[in-house]
Amino acid sequence: MNGNGHTFLSKVLKIVEEQQSEVTPLIQFKHPEELEAILDLDVTKAVSDAELERCVRQVLQYSVNTSKAIFRNQLYGGTDPYGLSGAWIAEAFNTSQYTFEVAPAFTLIELKMLQHILKLFGILEGDGIFTPGGSISLLYAVVAARFKAYPGVKSQGMRNLPEMLLFTSEDSHYSIKKAAHWLGFGTESVRIIKTNNQGQMSVKELCSAIQRERDLGRIPLMVNATAGTTVFGAIDDLEAIAEICQKFGVWMHVDACWGGSLMLSSNQRSKLKGIERADSISWNPHKMTGAPLQCSVFMVRMRGLLHECNSASAQYLFQQDKFYDVRYDTGDKSVQCGRKIDAFKLWMMWKARGDAGLSKLTDHTMNIASFCQNAISEKPGFRLVTGVMQCPNVCFWYIPTFMRERQEDEQWWELMHKITPKIKELLTLSSQLMVAYTPVRHYKNFFRLAFTFHPVIQESQVLDMLLAIEECGEKVTLQML
Incomplete structure (x- = not known):
């Protein structure tokens, strides 16, 4: 060395x-x-x-x-170059964000970014914190909802509390079950609500489920709405869910980890109407927006609640007799002690591009996804799973020529269930494209192309991706399955 x-x-x-x-x-x-x-x-x-x-x-x-346009495997892609610059600087300075004295400028940056983001989401007097990811943000949400309902839980635990329930859609992120387990609710306390064909939570069933549990003497604690489901990119009817939560006095959390980026565009943010009524929101700029992993924001409507429910008042770190204004020691709001300066990466991007630049990238991403969906609807052998697109997720099957004239019975769909992974294998081994596939409910394996801000993709590249899928699809034979 x-x-x-x-x-x-x-x-x-x-x-x-x-x-x-x-x-x-x-x-x-x-x-x-x-x-x-x-x-x-x-x-x-x-x-x-x-x-x-x-x-x-x-x-x-x-x-x-992952910086290549043909990496379409997850809900993230290439990084914003300005964000990457911020990540390198952050790692070089090796700063832990808990007190103003060790992170003075970075503390102000996090507070400024939170203020700007809260305003963007319509929460003018709220609070927030940067977290390691959406799953941790959901933990924050459940902890905040529980503390708000039963403040004594912090000191006395859950042993004397009534049975509390969490409500979520069948297409929501799996982390809610992990949160229920980690926080002592148990996975059986999660009530799964059916979705429609587009992947949106059934508002009618949600209302009935909450009323039913109340009648049985249980406590509906939180509804986990989704703004951008993992597969379909579906956005729940947030306005209607807010009405239900207000009616029953239930905490409303919105998992906007994926779809929250639509708030960056004045042309797209109406899709999230009602999110401003949520009690808490999670958003991951490291997904669609292209901030370097990890960069996640948790927002809460009630200022001071994060500190109340999470503080431990460590005397060696959060002394109250310091020589500066200790209100800027924000680390006691966090469940973590050491915490990376993730806000700096996002600040670098936002400082370089401004609101208008990020809005333009949002619109371009949605336009490219719409172009892809339209192209698929017109190409032989391709079939959309759903014609509705709310986030830049395009879900479809490719049906090889030898399958097109066969009767589409149960056996046909079982073959399609095997064909989709085989096409993915051929695409990966030939380094032509990495694309996600999944089954959802009664739908057999299909592809999901999800588009992100970076790298900035052009229409010709989308057509190349579809051509690669078609070429590999035509190589599949029954003997391979």
Whole structure:
């Protein structure tokens, strides 16, 4: 190792630039056993910078190049270059965000970003915090709802509390079940509400379910509405759900981790009408918006509630006799102690692009998704799962030629269930496209193309993706299944 490693830092940017060049493939897939045999992962003995560089390049060679347009596998993609710059600076300064004295500028940045985001979502007097992800934000929401209803839970626990229930749609994120488990409710306390064909929670069934549980003497604590479900990108009827929550006195949380980015555009934000009435909201700028992982925001309507329910008043960290205004020591609102300065990454992006720049990227992303949906509706062999698009999610099947004249009975759909993963395999192994597939309820395996701000995708690239799916689809035979 040369010196203490600082000389190696000068090489890192060059390595990353080379690995993200146009000629670099999306993926060179190897099965786990093969990859383990190829990579030199032993750390027992120190190596020279030259050897370390070789090892790093090898690791990146077999990693997924998420910056490419053809990485459509998850609800995130390439990073915003300004956000990436912010992430590098944040890592270099190695700052933990809990007190003003160790993170003065970064503390003000987080507070400024929270103020701006709360205003964007229509919560003018609220509060918030940056969290490690949407699943943790949901934990914050349940903790806040429980504390608001039963403040004594913080000191006395749940042993003397009535049975509390959480309500969510069948298409919502699985993290609500984990939250129920972690926080002592139990997964059986989660009530699953049916959705319509577009993936939106049934408001009528939600109302009936809450009334039914109240009649049985149970306590409906929280409704978890979704603004942008993982697969269909469905947005629940937030206005109607807000009315129900107000009627029954139930905490309303909106999981807007994916769809919350639509609030950045004046043309799109009407899709989230009613979100301003929520008691809490979660949004992940590291998804659609392209902030570097992780960058997540949790918002709460009631100012002071986060500190009340989460503070532990550690004397060595949050002393009240400091020489500055201790109201700026925001770390006691958090369940974490050490916390990364994630707000800085988002601030870098927003500072560089402004409201107008982010709005333009939002509209472009939605326009590209609409173009993709329209192209699929016109191409032979492609079939949309649903014609309604609320977020930039496009869900569809590709039906190979040999399947098109067959009767579409149960056996036909079972074959389609196997064909979709096989097409995905061929696409991945040929490094043409990484695309997600899934079954949902009665729907057999289908593809989900989800579009994000970065890299900025053009219509020609969308057509290339569909062509790749068609070409690989036509290679599938019955013998492969």
